[in-house]
Amino acid sequence: MKIIIYSFIALTFSSCFKKNADANNNLSNVQKHEILSPKKIGDSAVAVTFSGVLPCADCEGIKTELKLFGDEAYEMTRTFVGDPGSSNNTIEKGRLTLERGFGKDNDASLYILNPNDSKNKEYYVILSSNNNELIKLDEDLKIINSSQNYKLQKTE
Template sequence: MIKSILYILMLFCILSCKDEKEAAETIENTAKTESDIASEKISEIKDGHTSENSLDWEGSYSGVLPCADCEGIDTRLILRKDQTYQLKLRYLGIPEKESQDFISEGKFSWEVDGNNILLEGEKVDFQNFKVGELFLMPLDKDGNELKRMPGNNFKLLKS
């Protein structure tokens, strides 16, 4: 009788260990599956999703950009689907009679990564922009974002 009880206990222990092992393997496989899915999503983003082909970038953007010798540059930039633009600038903080709108038009091109644009032919301080969801971020000549100041992050917001 004691031998029978011992055999039953041993069998029970073996079966319960097997279930824990299977459960651990199942959890491990699930974790790998979730990890694989996350990796696939990241590679999809790297493989083809850019501002150019994923965002609704066409439209009008406006905001105030920094100025070396005035209070700021009231800026309005219109991007069209045919990769042309219109840029309107007004320098703030100068006498009204000296203030005028500067308007230029031309073509823009996308950089290789598909996330930044370059206004071709412009001689202004800001001709490179990072294209984001509902905004344009001006970039300096080296392609870096401008240093933000309290009260202004220098983004041109889509209207």
């Protein structure tokens, strides 16, 4: 009789652990944030592209195009507008890390750009209230409070 009782208890606990494991797997799948369905461009799948003109200290602005790839990579092209002393275009490639949540916005997406050439990381966020806008953050992961534009718009 003891064997039957112990078997029943073991079976009950093992089914509870399996349900917990299944629930955790489902939660993990929900927390993984897919940028968008990828479009094929060359050898990589571009999930989404954002563009706009960001402020520049010694030029008219930095025309910026940021491509976020589905394989956790990115490519950023910058064109320095109105700066005759610089080479107009720079292309930066690197790895990106995507995290869920930003401040009180649990559904926001935080993008951490890690350049291949070991420059400083850059931080951007997409708030859940507007997923067509990528906002550049400062190095303390705060939205830059300025009258200048620090936002890139999603392009198709």
